[in-house]
Amino acid sequence: MLQVENIHTFYGLSHILFDVSLTVSEREIVCLLGRNGAGKSTTLRSVMGMTAPRRGNIAYKGSNITGIKPYRAVRLGIGYVPDDRRVFADLSVDENLEISERVPKGGVRHWDRKRVYDFFPALQYIMSRKAGLLSGGEQQMLTIARALMTNPEFLLLDEPTEGLAPMVVRMLETQISGLRDTGLTVLLAEQNQKVALGLSDRGYIIDNGAIRYHGPIDELKANEEIRKKYLLV
Amino acid sequence: MFAAAINKRSFGIAVTLLVLLGVLPFFLDRFYIYLTALILVTGLLATSLNMVLGYGGMYQFHHAVFYGVGAYACALTLIKTDLPPYAGFIVGPVVAAAVGVIMGLICVRLSKLYFGMLQIALGSLVWAIVYRWYSFTGGDDGLHGVPVPDLISSINGAYYFTLIITALCMVLIYLIINSPFGRIFQAIRDNPERSETIGVNVKRHQLVGLTIAAFFGGVAGSLFVTVEGSVFPDLMFWTLSLEILIMCLLGGWFTFLGPMVGAGIVVSLQTFVGMYTEYWTLIMGIILILLIFFLPEGVLGFFLERFSSREQAMSAEK
Numbered sequence: 328m329l330q331v332e333n334i335h336t337f338y339g340l341s342h343i344l345f346d347v348s349l350t351v352s353e354r355e356i357v358c359l360l361g362r363n364g365a366g367k368s369t370t371l372r373s374v375m376g377m378t379a380p381r382r383g384n385i386a387y388k389g390s391n392i393t394g395i396k397p398y399r400a401v402r403l404g405i406g407y408v409p410d411d412r413r414v415f416a417d418l419s420v421d422e423n424l425e426i427s428e429r430v431p432k433g434g435v436r437h438w439d440r441k442r443v444y445d446f447f448p449a450l451q452y453i454m455s456r457k458a459g460l461l462s463g464g465e466q467q468m469l470t471i472a473r474a475l476m477t478n479p480e481f482l483l484l485d486e487p488t489e490g491l492a493p494m495v496v497r498m499l500e501t502q503i504s505g506l507r508d509t510g511l512t513v514l515l516a517e518q519n520q521k522v523a524l525g526l527s528d529r530g531y532i533i534d535n536g537a538i539r540y541h542g543p544i545d546e547l548k549a550n551e552e553i554r555k556k557y558l559l560v
Numbered sequence: 561m562f563a564a565a566i567n568k569r570s571f572g573i574a575v576t577l578l579v580l581l582g583v584l585p586f587f588l589d590r591f592y593i594y595l596t597a598l599i600l601v602t603g604l605l606a607t608s609l610n611m612v613l614g615y616g617g618m619y620q621f622h623h624a625v626f627y628g629v630g631a632y633a634c635a636l637t638l639i640k641t642d643l644p645p646y647a648g649f650i651v652g653p654v655v656a657a658a659v660g661v662i663m664g665l666i667c668v669r670l671s672k673l674y675f676g677m678l679q680i681a682l683g684s685l686v687w688a689i690v691y692r693w694y695s696f697t698g699g700d701d702g703l704h705g706v707p708v709p710d711l712i713s714s715i716n717g718a719y720y721f722t723l724i725i726t727a728l729c730m731v732l733i734y735l736i737i738n739s740p741f742g743r744i745f746q747a748i749r750d751n752p753e754r755s756e757t758i759g760v761n762v763k764r765h766q767l768v769g770l771t772i773a774a775f776f777g778g779v780a781g782s783l784f785v786t787v788e789g790s791v792f793p794d795l796m797f798w799t800l801s802l803e804i805l806i807m808c809l810l811g812g813w814f815t816f817l818g819p820m821v822g823a824g825i826v827v828s829l830q831t832f833v834g835m836y837t838e839y840w841t842l843i844m845g846i847i848l849i850l851l852i853f854f855l856p857e858g859v860l861g862f863f864l865e866r867f868s869s870r871e872q873a874m875s876a877e878k
Contacts, residue, residue: 375757401759413754415747426744427758477759 328353328481328512329374334383334393336373343369344380345537351481356503356513358527358544360520360558366536367516368410371483374514375407376400387481404431406479408470410486410516416459420450423458423469427476437509438475446502447472464495471502481512488519496522520558524548532557581723585716594787597719599827600726601783606807606819607733608776613805614813615737616769617749619676622683623804625663626774628796630656630781632690632697635706635791645709649725649782656778657771659686664770668763671752680798691793702792706785718786729779734816736772745769806844810851812858821860 329351336344344366351357361367372378374385379394386392387403401407415423424443430436444451447468453461458469467487474482487503488496496519504526506513517523523530530547532540534557540547547554581600585593609623634652637643643651663682667675690697697703712721736742744765748755752762785791794800803826804819811822826844833840855862 377753377757397753397756398759398761401757407757409754409757413751415750415754417746417750418743422743423747425740426747426760428740429759473758 328355328388329514330384330386331370331374332384332386334370334373334380334385336369336378336380338369338378343536344373345535346383347533347536347538348383349531349538349541351512351514353512354507354510355529356507356515356527358515358517358523358530359533360517360523360530361533362518362558365533367518367533368485369536370533371407371485371514371516374400374483375405401477401479402429402431404434404478404480406474406477406482408474408482408484408487410489414458414461414466414469414473416457418458419455420458420461420469421454423473424476427473429476430478431480434478434480436478438478440476443472443475446475446505464491464499467491467495467499468502471499475506479511482506482514484513484515486516486518488517488522500526518558520554578723578727582720585719590715593715593719595827595831597715597722597787599824600722601780601787602804602807602827603820603823604726604729604783605777605780606804606811606823607730607816608773608780609804610808610813610819611733611737611776612766612769612773613808614818615742615749616745616766618766618770619673620679620770620773621676621805622679622798622801623773623777624798624800625683625686625796626656626660626777627781627784627800628690628791628793629659629686630778631784631791631795632703632781633778634782634785635703636697638706638708638785639703645707648785649779652782652785653775653778656781657775660771660774660777661767664767664774668766668770680801683796683801684798687793687796687798690796697793700793702790704790706789706791708786708789712786713789721786722783725779725783729776730820733776737816741765741768806848810848810858812861812864815858815860815864818858818860822858825859 331347331349333346333348334344335342335346347366347370349357349359359367359370369378373380376392376395376397376399384391384393387405392400392403418426421440424440428439444454449465450468450472453465458466461469471484471487484503487499491499500522503513515523515527524544524547527544530542530544531538532553539557540553581596584596605623605627609620612618612620630652633655634648637648637651638645663679666682667679670678691699693699708718712718744755744760748760748762748765755762781795784795807822807826808819809822810825811820812818829844829847830840833843857865
């Protein structure tokens, strides 16, 4: 579904991603593991077109989307949940969802507000509350819900569990694996090994802007050495 | 959706206000009727600015251009064409919106302060053309004695015409702000980058918003022609833009009626303090400084906040 081929991404003069390649097939959950500053978020931002790669190619469903405008990426069916989970603070929960509502070209409307509320029941009770007043976990649910409202076929999740209480993390975990059952393809960037290894089919490890390891999740689980080398602080 | 946007109490307040304004000509002197009409026109102008400034977060620094263009287009239609007289009141806003599209296409490529700076530059260009083109726009002198249709040429006629059109436009602006389009606008204000990642074409949204604001600015301009019967280049000079910006800040730019309140304060100050001294801006400057210190949310914002916190306290006691 998504092919990233040898991309190099820069922030101004600093070279962040070196020759990063990865593929995600349909209906897969693939995780991108790495420490802080390894280049996880930058990879997702590159796919989304927010920081376009200077070299290399990104293809989505066979067509080239390198350096696409973010809103176009959304209209192609790519959903994005940013890592700093900034909700639109002055709008209510319901309004946050309302403005995100759209169907990609040639896509199907799987998600409307009712289904989103069914999926995240907690949001229903606070639908008229200003989004800026929500707790971290609620805000994270809202950003995922917001991305779902764009009816994506492919979801980029950037550290959904960052900074949340263990109990909330567990709940999000079940919900993300529930997303797979709805037929969604997910690329998950994570620092939290436990969450990522539990959810994914395959894994990539990124360190210092380069992919260091790639394989099925069971191999990665078994390979203590490589996890120690690249993931432990 | 619109039913939810209008709550009972604010609807009641709006109707009471309208009735009050409607019976005003039976009690007040002509001068005050004229002044109220002027406040309504300026308030509509400030509200149209606030739609993009307060709700859209765009630094629309030269909104007066659309006011002036609307006024001139309306006046020129009335003077120089054979079109039916009321056509001027359609031509004015439409031409203002057209200028809005052209300026918007250039300006929305930039953001924040750069957007505002470019707009001042382009707007001053429009002003310069109007200021120099004596044979068409009357240049520095402006155009006087515009033949306004009979029905609305008397002071009361002009007042009621202004009141009705202003009320209509305020309702329209309110509905726009509370529509999904308006919500997206507020989302763009909060975070343009994030808005793009939920599939919003930010630039196009800003362009559409600017055009709508320009249209209502043009409506205000046409109303000015009715009230005043003349137009002059000062209507699109950048100092007026600054004044309406101040009205928005003064009244409270995160509240819907704030700019209208601000317009009332500024226009009254200008008129009454202006009777005693030509340095009325000095007084206004002092008021503005006090405001920044004590009422950073604006006059209306301040009262709304007190009101709602008292209400919350009351419901908490129960």
